[in-house]
Amino acid sequence: MLEALTKENWEACLNEDFQVQIDDRNAVDMKLVSVSGFGRSLNGRREAYSLLFQGPGQPVLVQRIYRVQQPQLGSMDIFLVPVGKDAGGIQYEAVFT
Numbered sequence: 001m002l003e004a005l006t007k008e009n010w011e012a013c014l015n016e017d018f019q020v021q022i023d024d025r026n027a028v029d030m031k032l033v034s035v036s037g038f039g040r041s042l043n044g045r046r047e048a049y050s051l052l053f054q055g056p057g058q059p060v061l062v063q064r065i066y067r068v069q070q071p072q073l074g075s076m077d078i079f080l081v082p083v084g085k086d087a088g089g090i091q092y093e094a095v096f097t
Contacts, residue, residue, distance in 0.1 A: 005073065005076075006046055006047070007035055007037050007047050007049040010049070010051055013032055013070060013073060014032055014034075015031060015032065015033065016031070016032055017030070017031055017070070018031070018032060018069065019070070020053075020061070020068050021066060021068075022059070022066070028059070028061075030055040030092065031053065031054045032051060032052075032053055033052050033053065033054045033091075034051070034052035035049060035052075036050050037049045038050070046096075048096060048097040050094065050095045050096070051078075051093065051095075051096075052093055053080070053091065053092045053094070054089055054090075055090045055091070056089045056090070060082060062082070063080065063081040064079070065077050065078065065079050065080075066078060066079075066080050068080075078094045080092040080093070081094075
């Protein structure tokens, strides 16, 4: 599923909420705030791109793979990395090549 998604699929979900599963019982909502393209990947199959999510200030999630769900795109496992903090909370990035 994840391999089939393109930058355009994610752009259709900009400013939408995604549920990020922290563990078996807890989840946080994050908003997809940016989708940035990098051009063709080395294998030439799809455009490389990154996603930026805005999460709450707490809890701060460590970088690892999380189960992420959204009604339009479904459920998938994504490697998220905390990359910044502002008054709105913590930003997390996912990169696809």
